[in-house]
Amino acid sequence: MKAAAWSVRLAVSASLVACAGAGRTAPAPSPSEEAPAATPDVELRDAKTALVAGRSVALDGVAEGLVWPALASAVNRPRGNHAPLVIAIGRDVPLSVVLRAVWTLRDADVRVQTADARGEVRVLDLRPRPDSTTETGCHLAVFVAANGDLRVAAPGGPRPIAGPDAADALARALAKERSACTIRYVGFGADAPEAPWATVFDVARAVDRDKAAGDARYVLAEPIP
Helix, strand or coil: CCCCCCEEEEECCCCCCEEEECCCCCCCCCCCCCCCCCCCCEEECCCCEEEECCEEEECCCCCCCCCCHHHHHHCCCCCCCCCCEEEEECCCCEHHHHHHHHHHCCCCCEEEEEECCCCCEEEEEECCCCCCCCCCEEEEEEEECCCCCEEEECCCCCEEECCCCHHHHHHHHHHHHCCCCCEEEEEEEECCCCCEHHHHHHHHHHHHHCCCCCCCEEEEEEEEC
């Protein structure tokens, strides 16, 4: 099975969206009922361990890498099981740990569950980037700064979005841009690998809540200076 939740490395230089081809625009799907929270297959509660079937799995592998060998061994799914693999992630878990877990488990469809600022558990599906580089449409990546500002990246030049409502401003901008070019995928990440997962998840949720990017795929992204 091809990777269903990719961690992608994207250069930090962009306009709001980058058109890969002219393509026809498509209306946003009507916001569907949100998937309910489910019993997680994997829980990420801190920076050093995961919980799989009640067993603690210590973080291992190369320090700067994306592979978590012990986690790969612990998550033993029957061949042909296509149900989403559910990862529950604490808000304070470093983004680097989330990236490592998602990349390690990339052979399964990944669904992440995280509590929002009010304590309500929310669900976000991570889907693969298009295999074809000739697919028409637009793409972008969004990186969260330490102060909460956003840097939108795609080929063309950077565009910052600042202010206390930066995530909502991004969602409004994407809804507008989508009328000119269908958005194929959106990468979400942070300027610092140790940023709390919550800062990235909350931005992704703001975009997904009303399907501001249409039916775009969501992936995790790392900036390359």
